[in-house]
Amino acid sequence: MVHRFRVVLAALALGWTLAHGGDVQAQSGARKGWLGIGMDAPRDAAGVRVTKVMSGSPAQKAGVHDGDLLVRIDGTKVGSPEEVQRVVGGHATGDVLRVTVLRDGVESTLNVSLAPRPSRDEQNRLEFVGRPAPAWTKVDAVKGVHKDLSSLRGRVVLLDFWATWCGACRAMTPTLSAWQARYGAQGLSVIGMTTDGRDEAAAFAEKANMKFGIAVDESAATHRAYSISALPTLFVIDKRGVVRDVVIGYDPSHEAQIDALVRTLLAES
Structure with a gap:
């Protein structure tokens, strides 16, 4: 199951057209229902x-x-x-x-x-934004991470789903590290979640100089709870544990928008 999950994510990262989780959607044609x-x-x-x-x-x-x-x-x-x-x-x-x-x-x-098929970003926002972030299941903390999301209540959380083989994930790493350094003392926790093995994730995090928390979800249960279908996928979670935004993929032009949202959430009581 975990192997198949990784294969699907790899295919999506390469741009292949696959249905995720049995979601019924048109494979081609904007007018399909x-x-x-x-x-x-x-x-x-x-x-x-x-x-x-x-x-x-x-x-x-x-x-x-x-x-x-x-x-x-x-x-x-x-x-x-x-x-x-x-x-x-x-x-x-x-x-x-x-x-x-x-x-x-x-x-x-x-x-x-x-209805018309929404984009993958729109589907994730429909499903998660404004609702409590799903609890973590069978998560192994590698460094700087509690084993459950509820322990981070009162902090703003950037939860990034990534993998060692994902080029876009590697490109995003310096930005995530910079956010942790800039806002950590103000109440931000940046966490990278991966289905890679613990040793593999730890070695890669050290090599890539990841300056934020790393957690391993080898069973992929937490990935499924968050409907992860492509990497990287970033969840912005407020101090109450509510999802405020979901961003799929890495686009440097979105960094200013995410940074502004983080600052807004940190200022909330």
């Missing part, structure tokens, strides 16, 4: 399990819930995420699909009006 769910195929039931409904998505607005078993779309039985993608991908923005779900043993049919 978007449903906004994560899913898998359970072994003990006929249908497709909804693992996550994205906030603000067409599925959420129609009343689809996490844990629903999706059994039919417009009367067509579906038994795999690929089948759902194929059916939804054949419809355009604005089309209304009759989605039949099984919930607590009771079937119901919901009318879902498909």
Whole structure:
């Protein structure tokens, strides 16, 4: 599982087009419709399990819930995420699909009006901004990091998901180190989270002169909780533990905006 997770991240870093987490979205064409769910195929039931409904998505607005078993779309039985993608991908923005779900043993049919597919940045903001940052699971602190996010309450946190093989991550390292040096005493904690092994991460952090906390998520459980689909991905978390922004990729032109947001959050009571 962890190996496959790293392969997917590597592919995305190279710009390949892959669906992440079963999210139903058009693979091409701006007019294709978007449903906004994560899913898998359970072994003990006929249908497709909804693992996550994205906030603000067409599925959420129609009343689809996490844990629903999706059994039919417009009367067509579906038994795999690929089948759902194929059916939804054949419809355009604005089309209304009759989605039949099984919930607590009771079937119901919901009318879902498909929306345009948001960009990856927009999807992450829809899902996380304004909501409490997910708790960390099975995280191993390498240096300067507590094992749980709640221990950092009262501090502003820049949580950067990275990997040793990620060139953009390496390019971002000096900026992260500079932010830690500039604002650490004022209440900022910069933390790099990776699925690489502990020894590998520690050696790389030393070589790259990473002047901020490093944590290892070898099981990838925390990466999945944050819906990480590309590296680097930076979460800006305020003193209350609420996500205030999500930035995917590295673009030096965004540094001033992030710096300004950090200063604003540090000034909040």
